[in-house]
Amino acid sequence: MEYFLQQTINGITLGAVYGLIAIGYTMVYGIVGMINFAHGEIYMIGAFVAVIVFTLLGMMGVTWVPAAVLIVLVTSMLFTAAYGWAVERIAYRPLRGSFRLAPLISAIGMSIFLQNYVQLLQGARVKSIQPVVTGAIPLIETGHFQVAVTYIQILIIVLTVLLMIGFSLLITRTRFGRAQRACEQDQTMAALLGIDVDRTISMTFMIGAILAAVAGVMVTLYYGVVDFFIGFQAGLKAFAAAVLGGIGSLPGAMLGGFLIGLVEAYWSAYFSIEYKDIATFSILILVLIFRPTGLLGRPDVEKV
Amino acid sequence: MTLLKVENLTMRFGGLTAVDDLSFTANAGDITAIIGPNGAGKTTVFNCITGFYKPTRGRIGLGALDLAQMSGHTIAANARVARTFQNIRLFPRMTVLENLIVAQHNKLMRASGFTLAGLFGLPGYRQAEKAAVEKAKAWLDRIDLLGRADDEAGNLPYGAQRRLEIARAMCTDPVLLCLDEPAAGLNARESAELNRLLLDIRQRDGVSLLLIEHDMNVVMGISDHIVVLDYGKRIADGTPAEIRADPAVIRAYLGEPEGDAA
Numbered sequence A: 001m002e003y004f005l006q007q008t009i010n011g012i013t014l015g016a017v018y019g020l021i022a023i024g025y026t027m028v029y030g031i032v033g034m035i036n037f038a039h040g041e042i043y044m045i046g047a048f049v050a051v052i053v054f055t056l057l058g059m060m061g062v063t064w065v066p067a068a069v070l071i072v073l074v075t076s077m078l079f080t081a082a083y084g085w086a087v088e089r090i091a092y093r094p095l096r097g098s099f100r101l102a103p104l105i106s107a108i109g110m111s112i113f114l115q116n117y118v119q120l121l122q123g124a125r126v127k128s129i130q131p132v133v134t135g136a137i138p139l140i141e142t143g144h145f146q147v148a149v150t151y152i153q154i155l156i157i158v159l160t161v162l163l164m165i166g167f168s169l170l171i172t173r174t175r176f177g178r179a180q181r182a183c184e185q186d187q188t189m190a191a192l193l194g195i196d197v198d199r200t201i202s203m204t205f206m207i208g209a210i211l212a213a214v215a216g217v218m219v220t221l222y223y224g225v226v227d228f229f230i231g232f233q234a235g236l237k238a239f240a241a242a243v244l245g246g247i248g249s250l251p252g253a254m255l256g257g258f259l260i261g262l263v264e265a266y267w268s269a270y271f272s273i274e275y276k277d278i279a280t281f282s283i284l285i286l287v288l289i290f291r292p293t294g295l296l297g298r299p300d301v302e303k304v
Numbered sequence B: 001m002t003l004l005k006v007e008n009l010t011m012r013f014g015g016l017t018a019v020d021d022l023s024f025t026a027n028a029g030d031i032t033a034i035i036g037p038n039g040a041g042k043t044t045v046f047n048c049i050t051g052f053y054k055p056t057r058g059r060i061g062l063g064a065l066d067l068a069q070m071s072g073h074t075i076a077a078n079a080r081v082a083r084t085f086q087n088i089r090l091f092p093r094m095t096v097l098e099n100l101i102v103a104q105h106n107k108l109m110r111a112s113g114f115t116l117a118g119l120f121g122l123p124g125y126r127q128a129e130k131a132a133v134e135k136a137k138a139w140l141d142r143i144d145l146l147g148r149a150d151d152e153a154g155n156l157p158y159g160a161q162r163r164l165e166i167a168r169a170m171c172t173d174p175v176l177l178c179l180d181e182p183a184a185g186l187n188a189r190e191s192a193e194l195n196r197l198l199l200d201i202r203q204r205d206g207v208s209l210l211l212i213e214h215d216m217n218v219v220m221g222i223s224d225h226i227v228v229l230d231y232g233k234r235i236a237d238g239t240p241a242e243i244r245a246d247p248a249v250i251r252a253y254l255g256e257p258e259g260d261a262a
Helices: A002-032 A039-060 A065-095 A101-122 A151-173 A175-185 A187-192 A197-223 A230-245 A250-270 A273-290 B042-049 B074-079 B096-102 B105-111 B123-142 B158-170 B188-205 B216-222 B240-245 B247-254
Strands: A136-141 A146-150 B002-013 B016-027 B031-035 B057-062 B081-084 B176-180 B208-212 B225-230 B233-238
Touching: A002 A039, A002 A136, A002 A146, A002 A151, A002 A175, A002 A197, A002 A230, A002 A250, A039 A065, A039 A101, A039 A197, A039 A230, A065 A101, A065 A197, A101 A230, A136 A151, A146 A151, A151 A175, A151 A197, A151 A250, A175 A187, A175 A197, A175 B096, A175 B105, A187 A197, A187 B074, A197 A230, A230 A250, A230 A273, A250 A273, B002 B042, B002 B208, B016 B042, B016 B208, B016 B225, B016 B233, B031 B042, B031 B188, B031 B216, B042 B057, B042 B081, B042 B176, B042 B208, B074 B081, B081 B158, B096 B123, B096 B158, B105 B123, B123 B158, B158 B176, B158 B188, B188 B208, B188 B216, B216 B240, B225 B240, B225 B247, B233 B240, B233 B247, B240 B247
Parallel strands: B031 B208, B031 B225, B081 B176, B176 B208
Antiparallel strands: A136 A146, B002 B016, B002 B057, B225 B233
């Protein structure tokens, strides 16, 4: 029981990270109907910026943890937003209106490019930082087992939940959210009502990138190590999460993220840690076969 | 006073000339109807006016602007031309009210100082948002949909969706409203209601209307001025009475078998 509780805490933490990345996949799919395979790389870049800025702050002697984390978050968000914007502008916008596979291939190309670009600039070796947020709150102690939630886990979960609430409000309540949903449902009509569709799409990529940056920073804090390849796997898992929840559905992406995180944690704990990725991706395959619209997705209505 | 001045408009698709050297004008405050048999090029004219197509040749003057050189959202934002479609294009998964608020995007965007003021919830922006909701509600009242403000637009009955689409176009504050077959699929009562709504829009809001329509009750009942197209060319131009008596029109269009000339 204690073990189960501990794994649940770990799973939710992991799921929060997947959920944040998954929102980017699902939003972009919703508005331009493509899978942005370079999104995992944006997350990876967010993590690298975090490592670099943490190291710089350490050198400059900024030791007050909340300030350091805040500075890192903001810097990382700014960088990834710029990358997100640029990727759309360079690799996807020129192909809009082209055949369906074109942006997909371009996305895979962008993903490979960004991986190699980071590898060349930062080296292929694993980069690490000293633990920044340390300590834990013990919840249950039995003789031989202690259930604890670490401060960093609390930070990840709380920040993710806040972001998800803020983000849902942004989409449902604000002018930008309305424009975003309008573009999602009918871009030409949105343009006829005076909405700048290009701008809305750019904003969507930037917001997705910002959420991925938060995930990148959190993972850096959680594990303390990054390399140029982390975006690929996290990206695929977040993609699985988005599909599980129903691609195009925002609550679906969040739910899918948490579910994938939990499955991974339980599988690692009770079966075999080596096969945890197989478990995750088996879910992706099963969902695609038996419920292609995902848990919260709606059936794709043919657009005329 | 002339509002819209179409000069020598030509639109070719490969070998097909859909609109052939067409010139006509629409006066401010008028309801101008474009009629003609199927395939005469009416919708193509609309698509040129609203920036869907870039005309092969010609000028579409609206004030000092040339709509033929504009595209995308700038036509609604800068030229203030709004449009509805033959097949309804509401945002089906947004609420009825949201459909009307999203049409006021530009006004809110200016009020929000391009996001910044909106981000911090400054009073000026909140006021603008409130005004947008008020305006949307006033329109819902006018089209008898106030009770369904929070329903998804896709769930409304067909006639109500048509009215909502017109209200949404009006929420962009247009000077010219282009309606592509607004009476299509409406029954006699609904089409009479539509006539009243369109006349009301012209009178109360001072908006000029450009109308493609097959329903002759609507066309003859409310138009001030009718332009008749056939094979992309203008074959007649005048008041409803003149058009009714024009032999070229009767030959091309009204001379078809009795009943709904569509």
